[in-house]
Amino acid sequence: MKAGPDRSERPRLLVLASTYPRWPDDPEPGFVHELCRRLVDRFDVRVIAPHAPGARTDEVMDGVDVRRFRYAPTRLQTLVNDGGIGGNLKRSAWKWLLVPGFLLSSVIATLWAVVRYRPAVVHAHWLVPQGLMAALSRGLIPNAPRLAVTSHGADLFTLRGPAPTRLKRFVARRADWITVVSRSMLPAVLALGAPKERTTVRSMGVDLAGRFVADDNVPRSRTELLFVGRLVEKKGLRHLIDAMPAILRAEPDAHLTVVGFGPEESERRDQAHRLGVQERVTFAGAMPQERLPSFYARAAVLVAPFVRAADGDQEGLGLVAIEALACGCPVILGDVGAVADVQAAMPSMVDVIESEADAIANAVLRRLREGTHAASLDGLKQAFDWEYVARDYGDGLARLAERGRGHD
Numbered sequence: 001m002k003a004g005p006d007r008s009e010r011p012r013l014l015v016l017a018s019t020y021p022r023w024p025d026d027p028e029p030g031f032v033h034e035l036c037r038r039l040v041d042r043f044d045v046r047v048i049a050p051h052a053p054g055a056r057t058d059e060v061m062d063g064v065d066v067r068r069f070r071y072a073p074t075r076l077q078t079l080v081n082d083g084g085i086g087g088n089l090k091r092s093a094w095k096w097l098l099v100p101g102f103l104l105s106s107v108i109a110t111l112w113a114v115v116r117y118r119p120a121v122v123h124a125h126w127l128v129p130q131g132l133m134a135a136l137s138r139g140l141i142p143n144a145p146r147l148a149v150t151s152h153g154a155d156l157f158t159l160r161g162p163a164p165t166r167l168k169r170f171v172a173r174r175a176d177w178i179t180v181v182s183r184s185m186l187p188a189v190l191a192l193g194a195p196k197e198r199t200t201v202r203s204m205g206v207d208l209a210g211r212f213v214a215d216d217n218v219p220r221s222r223t224e225l226l227f228v229g230r231l232v233e234k235k236g237l238r239h240l241i242d243a244m245p246a247i248l249r250a251e252p253d254a255h256l257t258v259v260g261f262g263p264e265e266s267e268r269r270d271q272a273h274r275l276g277v278q279e280r281v282t283f284a285g286a287m288p289q290e291r292l293p294s295f296y297a298r299a300a301v302l303v304a305p306f307v308r309a310a311d312g313d314q315e316g317l318g319l320v321a322i323e324a325l326a327c328g329c330p331v332i333l334g335d336v337g338a339v340a341d342v343q344a345a346m347p348s349m350v351d352v353i354e355s356e357a358d359a360i361a362n363a364v365l366r367r368l369r370e371g372t373h374a375a376s377l378d379g380l381k382q383a384f385d386w387e388y389v390a391r392d393y394g395d396g397l398a399r400l401a402e403r404g405r406g407h408d
Contacts (some may be wrong), residue, residue, distance in 0.1 A: 011401035012045035014119035014145070016130035018080055018111060020049035021061070025285035027261070028081055031204040031319065032125050034378050037062035037392035039157055042398065046110050046117055050080050050102065063121040069109035071102040083263045086154060086313065089183060105339045106133050114141055120401040123148045126155040128164070131171040138174060139155025146400040148177040150202070153316020153338070156180070160312055179393075181317040188218035201319055202396070203341065205389030208381050212326040218297035220352035220372055223253045225364060226299035226329070228292065228320045231262030234313045236334050238353045244277040246361035251368055254280065256303075259295055285286050296327035301367045305355035306334035318342060322384045325349055330372055332363045341406060345379040 017032045036278040040063035048394040051057060051068035053075060059066050071077060079088055079098040088095050111135040114122065122145050124130040124345075131149040147172060156184065159168070172178060172194035179202040180189050186201060206212055220300040228344050229235040247254050258268070258281065265283065272278040287295070296302065302324040306315040314336045321331045321342045334355035351367065353359045382388060397398075 004091060009032055009114065010042065010044045010166050011398070012117060013039065013045045013397060013401075014043060014113055014117055015047045016121045016122065016124040016134055017047060017049045018048060018085065018126060020066070022052050022055035022081065024061075025288035025290065027288055030289060033061065033064065034205065034207070034386060035390060035393060036064045038386055039397070040064060042394050043121075043401075046113065046119070048113050050077065050106075052077050052081050065234065067109070067113070069105050071096055071105035082261060083230065083232065084154070086158060086311070087230070087263045102240060103129060106130070107136065110134060111137050111140065114145065119145045121146045121148060121397050123150070123397060125150050125152065127151050127171045128155050128159060129166045131155075131175065132167055135171045135174045139140065146176045146403060147174065148179070148183075148397060148400060149175040150179045150181070151185060151189055151316070152181055152204075153185065156312050156316075157184055157308075158313045159309050165192070176403070177396055179396075182338040182341045183312040185316060185339060194320070200396075202392055203389060204319060205386035206319055206322045206324045206326060206384050208322075208377065208385040209387065212296070212323045213287065213293070213295065214326070214328040215297045218294065220328075221252060221298050221300050222371070223255060223368060224299050225254060226259070226295055226302045226324070227254045227256065227304065228259045228295065228324075229304065231258075231260055231264040231268060233264065233309040234307060234315060234356045235260075236307040237264065237268055238271065239305045239334075239357060240303050241271050241275065241281065241359055242357040243360035243364065244272075245275055247364050248277060248280060250361075250365050254368070255293065256281045257299070258283045259285070259287050259292070292323060293327055296324045296329045299324070299329050300372070301330045301364060302329050303360065303364060304331060304333050305341065305353075305360055306336045307355045308336060314338070319384075321350070322380065326377060327378055328372060330367055332360070332367065341383065345383050346375055346377070348373070349375050 019035050021030045046065040051070045058069050114137050122134045124134040134147050169192045172192040178194045178199045181203045183201050272281045308314045314337045317338050324331050325346050330349045332351045335352050351363050353363045
């Protein structure tokens with residue numbers, strides 16, 4: 001790889017995120033870090049993220065300077081991880097007591113970083129709270145850096161009502177560049193007042209060159225179903241477990257492997273027992289990214305029955321489907337807007353259905369009968385491979401940095 005410019009010559013990029021790996025092989029979603037580490041040859045990248053028990057306060061991960069702010073005594077810093085902020089607040093009402101400290105610490109950490117680090121560009125992941133923190137800093141600091149904001153879904157579809165909507169509109173109108181990770185999100189962010197000329201669709205990426213690749217040495221099961229994701233309402237695992245009795249009546253050897261963790265785990269285990277399918281459902285727990293390809297390689301089909309949650313939350317993109325397809329595993333997806341981008345990339349390998357038990361059972365049994373057929377990955381790579389995704393983000397952020405020089 002061609003060496004990038006010296007660190008002192010690279011424009012400074014400050015990244016704000018609430019979800020970020022706490023350590024190597026952390027099962028928490030790592031897409032923000034995956035993007036950041038692919039930008040270090042073009043930018044001097046610093047990340048501001050919340051601290052968590054067991055994590056370092058300051059460290060360098062893959063060339064990325066990571067600074068984690070504390071928002072409560074260490075053992076109480078449980079608002080963000082293992083289910084996300086929304087899921088943790090639903091599961092444990094007492095964690096609302098952590099929110100004021102989290103927001104105040106976010107503001108202080110953001111302002112301090114902007115003043116001391118002096119970035120050319122701030123890239124905030126999620127409209128609220130990170131985008132809000134960055135937008136507020138622009139009004140408080142002279143010659144503030146340019147602002148890019150990426151919405152991943154939950155921040156856009158939840159937090160409804162007049163007050164949250166005003167906060168999101170405040171961010172959308174002040175950002176220099178807004179990206180959403182799927183085409184289905186575009187109307188919602190434009191409705192907030194985001195200028196159309198400054199708003200684009202840019203997915204997060206998947207490592208389709210090194211990690212998520214087909215492995216002919218792993219025999220593919222004829223009957224194993226796979227679910228990968230957080231155990232939260234919008235992922236739809238409840239509906240897949242509801243479908244298991246019908247699937248097992250037609251295919252007694254079928255087995256479901258659940259990879260993931262989250263606030264719904266005890267409910268889903270109880271559901272499997274109640275339906276009498278507990279012997280055919282394995283809860284494998286959270287897995288680091290490096291172990292996921294082996295699950296995709298052997299599964300007959302990945303089932304991700306996405307739904308719109310009661311609070312409006314829904315999948316922003318669904319990277320697990322991209323990962324599975326890259327490993328040669330067909331997928332069945334719930335019919336939410338984001339899956340159109342996945343289906344367009346590999347239509348022959350993707351079934352989109354209503355997420356209710358009969359529809360899921362019928363789609364699964366049809367896929368089990370048909371088996372797996374080879375399909376071209378060209379469309380998938382051009383839309384979702386990190387090589388293309390990181391280049392697009394890097395080009396956009398570089399343009400902001402250039403504009404910021406005149407702004408200064």
